Amino acid sequence: MMKKFRLSKFESIAQGLVEGSFSRLLGGELEPLEVASRLARAMEDGHRDGFAPDVYAVSLNSVDYETLQGKNAQLEIELAATVVELAKKMDLRLKEHPQITLMADAAVKKQQIRVKASFHKSVGKTTQLSLKAEDVLAAEREMLTALAAVDAYLIVDGGQHVALERPLLTIGRRTDNDLVLDASTVSRRHAQIRWRYGRFVLYDLSGRPGRTQVNSQPVSEYALQSGDVITLADVKLIYGEGDDERRFPQDKKFSQEETLPKPKEW
Template sequence: MNLKELETRLQSLIEVDLLKILPGRRVEDVIVQKLAAAIHLNTTKLDNGSVAAPNVYTLVMNPEEAAKWRDEKLLAILLHSIVTVAQEAGFRITISPIITIIADEKISLRDAQVMASHRIEPMAETNASPLDTGKLEDPSKMPENAFLIVEGVKVFPLKLPVINIGRRLDNQLVIDDPRVSRNHAQLRAIKGRFVVFDLNSTGGTFVNGQRASQTVLYP
């Protein structure tokens, strides 16, 4: 399924579900177009040779539009349509996708930025050799267009090879939350991927509900 076919099918799926569940509502064409492009351009090849669709979607919209989109039924329709079109296109769904809506006054009405990525998964324990950290600060090894969603609303671009996270003000990413330690965790760019290391924090670092001391973020 090429991009145009994916877009057409996604539009059709959304319209059918809207008619059944939220009659009178519609999704702007530009959002469908950008969502289809985000799915198509952000697939990743798995070890078994299959291709996985993105499972994290971030829609950045004008505050007025964002308020309308914080509707559980509307988001459920979008998620159902994403999963269906991805499977029809031959992509694997490795984990239930999620959608985050972010308000940004810089975005004009009836427009949106759509970003798609893959959720962080815990690294399995193996007998492999330790990661080579000798070239952590090599700019050529930095993942492109990587970012974190902080507190569900803030986008924090990952532009440095080493990013410290915690409550202390000298951290690159400061999180003012009593559950977060002063020096909580560290992100390192290693061989083209970001790896999260827990810094013996009091509350621990959790990824997808599981406590982890070291976790890799796959592009």
């Protein structure tokens, strides 16, 4: 049975999905937490028999709509990925990959949002919808194949080995993170590693400059390369790919004097 949430709980669930890259996708035009919370609320209101709605009509003020469309043509795809993550958090399944449609509505106030959720209509196996679902599944298979080919991983503090087998990894002190770091210096939701454009990208979610570093240099967003040393507060992780693991033994010790090439912001 689906978990029941108050609105404050929606915001708590949404919080872990809206920081970092999600905030940048909205370009400051909308409040990220409000967007994710509205999606979560529409999902609960519309769910049936353990399934989340898979069609979302998102109405924006006309000015916000034009601005966002000009800044990010991939926003609907990114919002669909957010819906998938929200469904997982709320113990709901999806019959189809989410379809997000952004639309301008003069009745919506600036920097506000309306969300209507529904289900795809079943119209036969030969419909465009079925073809679209097949395309989505093919794209997901292609992504998983690409992840397997990269064979990326993290080595945490010279010991724990963590394979990066999914397109998203959250890191922090809270127990609901994918990678939990039991260190008081680490933020509850400290960082995120996301698969984007054929690479793993590290995002700082701590909100405090200098708390996330790569090769001893502060970063907010960084495309990872094999051999990079990530520092989250005082916890160090090595990012590697494929056979490079033999170059980074699990008993490797870090020192304050260790220096590596400066990262380039991406």
